[in-house]
Structures are given as structure tokens and as C-alpha cells.
Amino acid sequence: MSPRRKKFLIAVADHSLLIVAAIMFLAPFVFIVLTSLMTNDQALSSRLWPDPFQWGNFAEVFHTAPIWRYAFNTTIYAVLATIGVLVSSIPVAYALSRLRWRGRDVAFILVLVAMMLPFQVTVVPVYVLFSKLHLVGSLWPLIIPNFLGDAFSIFLLRQFFMTIPEEYADAARVDGCGELRILVSVFLRLAKPAIAAVALFEFLFCFNDFFGPLLYTSEDPSNWTLSLGLAQFRTIYQVQWNLTMAATLLFMAPVIVLFFLAQRAFVEGVTLTGVKG
């Protein structure tokens, strides 16, 4: 055995547990991809390898369901909600971390409570409210609350703002900056990673959200998002597993692409939630 080969085999043996685990984590993706390329008959048989490869499934999905419509609705929801969360949560997080005012600690505890409680606790009256405003069936009930703050984002940003040394703000104050200017030109610049993480999380939350769209848009299919549309896909259109898996892949793809584009922001953001707590 050549020394190089031996070295390679030792490395494999050394990491054998990791390799087995990695294969198990990848296997679902592999099978979903394989099935998405099968003909319907193959998908219903116990064969695992597509023969022939039917690439047309992906195009077929777009004919079977209004995917573009769903994608458009999802984008509207995710983009507007993300903007809303940033616009509303940054000032609150700033006030909670940097400004001194009476009741600040109480307010922070309320943020924590709001973050910890299951959302089902408040869902009935909020639904009633939107139903009285005749907004049930549209995307607005999903978007509007974000413009009024989101506890998790506020918490995350506040934790990050706390780590920015007070001296920076003081220096800006000496130079004659108002609080708003300090927030914009000092904090926002320093807090870029945290803001990116909050935006990313909110975007992903909306993209993945199922309960919200199910609750508010079920009755109007023209406002369905991708997650709702996909959940109905197999059943409403009586389509096959191969198309369902193709649709599933199409739904996963944007997130995975986003991950590879913004890998650092992801990992930093996730770490931020866990360690800074």
C-alpha cells in the first residue's frame, strides 16, 4: 500500500463516525433529488435510481401549480416584513440598551416574556382584530405586525448594542451629534453583523412560515405563499411524488443558495443567538 493511500485510509478511519453521520444527513437530499428526476411509474416502484432521467419534471411543476404566483406572494411577505422588523426594532433596541429612562428594565423583561411565550396564546384576538378590519384572506395580517416590533429581533439587537463601548457614543456626543445621528452613523455601522443576522432570520422565518399563511390566506388561493402552496401541492392537484419532490427541491433551493452566498452571516447570527444570551 502506498504511503499516501495509507494516510488517506487512516484519515477516513479517524473520521469514520463523522463520515457515517454526514452520509445520513445527506441521504434525504440525495433521495429527494433522485425521485424528482424519475417518471411517475418509477417513483411508485421500489427502484431508487431514475432510468431514464426525466429533467422535464421541473418545468412540469410550473405548469401544475402557480409557482410564480406563490413565489411572488412569498417575496412580498418576506421583504416587507423584513423591512418592517428592521425599521421598528432597531430604535427600540437602541432605547433599551443605550438611553436611560424610567421603566427600561420592565420594558426589557416584557420583551423577554413576549419572546418566550408561545404565539398561540395571543393568536385568537389578533385574528379577530384582522377579521374585523376585513384583512383576513390577504397578506397584510402577516406583514403589519412586523412594523410594530418583533421581540426576538429587539432582543438580539439589544444584546449586540450592549457590547458596543459607550465611549463611541460619547465621542459623537462631544462632536455635537444628536441621538438619532449617533444611532444612524455610529451604531448602525458597528452593528452591521447583528443587523444582517436579524434581517436574515426574519426573511427566512417568513419564507418558511406555514402557520401564518395557513391562518390568514387559506381562503384565497391567489394569496398563498410557497409553503402553503407546497403543502397543498400533492393533494389538490392529485400529482405524483416525482413532481412533489421536484417542487420540494425548488422550494429549498433559494434558501440553500442564500446560505452559500451569506454563509458567514448565518453562522455568526446563529452563534449570536446562543452565546450572547
Add this chain to the structure above:
Amino acid sequence: MSPWIVGFTVFFGYPLVSSAYLSLTHYDLLSAPRWVGLANYRFLFEQDQQVWPAVRNTLWLMAFAVPLQVLFAFGVALMLTRARRGVGFFRTVFYLPALAPPVAATLGFVYLLNPATGPVNVILGHLGIEGPLWFNSPTWSKPSLVLLGMWGVGNLMIIFLAALIDVPRHLYESALIDGAGPFQRLRWVTLPTISPVILFAVVIGVIESLQYFTQAYVAASIATGQAASESAVNLGYPENSTLFYPVLLYTQGFRYFNMGYASAMAMLLLAVALTITLLILRSSRLWVFYQGAGRR
């Protein structure tokens, strides 16, 4: 500050009070709420045949799924810290499934685990094992959901990984000098140092299991082959085994429009969530170790 105060009042303070009030009424959204006193609670505790399965399933999730996921995420993170090659590659592989949207992941798993032609049972069949009915079996539906949860454990794993890397090296070195073996180092150095992160993982896990909805709802409706919006009939398929508390609450409130009853359910959930969170935080004093004076 003010938009948030408005938001907090409109979307949190008011609903909380309103939920409490509605829980004492009969309300179907069409006619005005009618005062019924404690009737909803009486029905909840004494008559509703579905509450007990829903509570039991949710408790099952807390007792089995949460510890399993925490252990698993911790184990994977631990393996990653030991790896010398390809750490970046492995980390990506383990993290990727966490990105799959829950609806997509659930659909994928219902397919992978479908009893007749799903790849998992096909492979088990080649090995001479007759696979279970997974999502179509009352015994196996919850374990199937646990598998799905373990596949998506990436976020927790990243958090553990960051914490493990942060464990001060000198602690290991002094343990080594004192003659501690690998297991002892894990028990007396690693675990105490990262115990705040374990606490965090447990609290998050418990909160999430109290809200567990999407995967259960989608899996049940796909496995029965019914449209998700009409699956109220197949609620908790098979045989109530995936009927979790939030699924029941959703059905009562937004399929049957028993808003008053759903509010009573929400109030019970609130009480339970507060109690459990407090209990965990209380007990944490016994086993969580904060480095230095306090939290970082």
C-alpha cells in the same frame, strides 16, 4: 420607542387580556361574544375527548424529542471539534438540513418514509428488515417526527460548536496534568463550562415543543392524502397520534371557529408555558455553572 409600545399593546397586551375575556365566552366571530362563565374550562378539563391525547403527545415531545435533539446536536458538535480534516465541509453538511423549510422537509420525509415504496423501507427491505409504517402507524408517527427534528438540528449544533470552541484550553491542560481521561475531561471540564448553553438549548426546545405545529399538521395531512386546508377531519392522523396541543387549538379556533374555547385552550397553554419555563430556570441554579462573576 413609541411604535413598539403601540405594537406591544395591540399585538401582545390587548390580546392577552382579550384572550382571558374570550375564554369566558362563547364566540364564533359572527355574533357577539356570549358570556358563559367557566363552561369552556369545564369542557376543556372534563369532557373534550381530544384534549388528553393532545396534552400527552405534547408531553411526549418534551420528554423524548427535546433531550434526544440536544444530545444529538451536542454529540455532532463534539465530533466536529475532534475532527482534523474537512471541518468546514462537515459543518456545512450538518447545518444544511436546518435550512430546509419545514414544509419542504416534512414533505421529503413523508416520501422517504412512505411504507410501500419509500427509499428507507426499500433499503431496510434489502437488509431483510421489514420497515414500519412510519407516518401511517400510530406507534411510529411520533418517532418519525423525531427523526425529522434530528435531521434539522443544525442551528443547535452550531451553537454548541461555538461554545465548545470557547472552552478555555488551559482548563483541559490542567485536567490532563491531573491525570483526567477523556471521559473525565468531558464530565468535569466541558459539561460544566458549557452548561449555560445546554440550559439555553433545553429552554428553547421546550418552548418549541409547546408550539409544535407545522410538521405535525403537514405530515398528517400528506400521509392521509388530503388537502392541508381540509384536514380537520384527519386531525392527528393516525389515531390522534400526531394531535399536538397547538394543532387542536388551531382546529378548534380556526376550523370550527370556537373562538371562546380556543382562548381557554390558549390560557391553559400560557399557564403551562410560564410554569415550565420557571421550573427549568429555577432548577438551573443546581446544575448551571456561570464562569466568573456572571453571564457573559
